[in-house]
Amino acid sequence: MTGPSVVGLIRQAATTLTFGKDERPRAVYRAIAPLLVAIVGLIAGNAVATLLTSEGSEAAQAVESIAAAVVVLSGLAVTAHYFDGRSLVDYGFKQTRKWAVNAIVGGLAGVTAVSIAFGIGMATGSFHVIEVVSVGDVPSLLPALAVAMVSFVAVSVLEETVFRGAVLTNVAEGLATRSLGTPAALGGAWLISTVVFGVLHGPLASLPSGATQIGMFVVWTTAGGVFGVAYLLTGELALPIGLHTGVNWAANYLFLGTAEPTLFRVEFQNRALWHPIAGLPLLTGLVLAVCLIAGYTWQRNDLGLHEPILQASEKRPD
Secondary structure, eight states, rough: OOOOOOHHHHHHHHHHHHHTTTTSHHHHHHHHHHHHHHHHHHHHHHHHHHHHOOSSSSHHHHHHHHHHHHHHHHHHHHHHHHHHOOGGGGGOOOOSHHHHHHHHHHHHHHHHHHHHHHHHHHHHSSSEEEEEEEOSSSSHHHHHHHHHHHHHHHHHHHHHHIIIIIIIIIHHHHHHHTOOOHHHHHHHHHHHHHHHHHHHHHHHHHTTTTTTHHHHHHHHHHHHHHHHHHHHHHHSSSSHHHHHHHHHHHHHSSSSEEEEEEEEEEEHHHHOOOOOSHHHHHHHHHHHHHHHHHHHHHHHOOSSHHHHHEEEESSSSO
């Protein structure tokens, strides 16, 4: 009797390296795929905005963000079905009143975090206010704020679905098969998705005036960790999307904007630890946001790692 052929051995090895025991692609591939989809979506969004709008306008930013979100969510729907064996909704979307309320609460917590940074910055003299209600070339501030809100909602939906819904969940499922308990697997997945979030913002995001790359990496990573905690506490994307939107919107168009239009146009003075965005002020606000979210979930008798995420990690071996 002859043994397996060389081709058969190679095919078997390739199958083992590619697929897990549940016949899905291994968790590492399921986590990488959404990141590749996101990069394609960002490129597509930029191309659409270049074709349809004038560069640098609020409308261009909104078109780019919405187009990117549409491309990414469409791609994730495909990878979720064929790679993950789940639907896009399973990442944490629900058509319920509670989901909408959580998104609003998250948004308020995000705005509060930036308002704390604004207050600390004022107290430490790390910026000075140049103008209040700075409209620039737009006829009114409110429409600009509304367009910016739409843009940041699209960005937050895109990034939270990728980093929390897809990456964190799939990494947790992979770690749960490596002799880790479910809480440890979720904690490890939270840490990995948080660091990846911070690292990828380096080449893809712009630095605020006077900010250092290291300072912003710390802030981006901390923010990713806060959004991840909100996801783990609820098992839904509403709170993370709201938080992400609130922080971005308030930092750019309410309290710490350096370009028009914005409610408070400021000029940063401190380039060290007290930089309002890349330093202790915003970090303090983000820590407070975690406390607010924990208090909110505790008040609703829901404080703790969310059970459906735990069950997903336990029931889907890799």
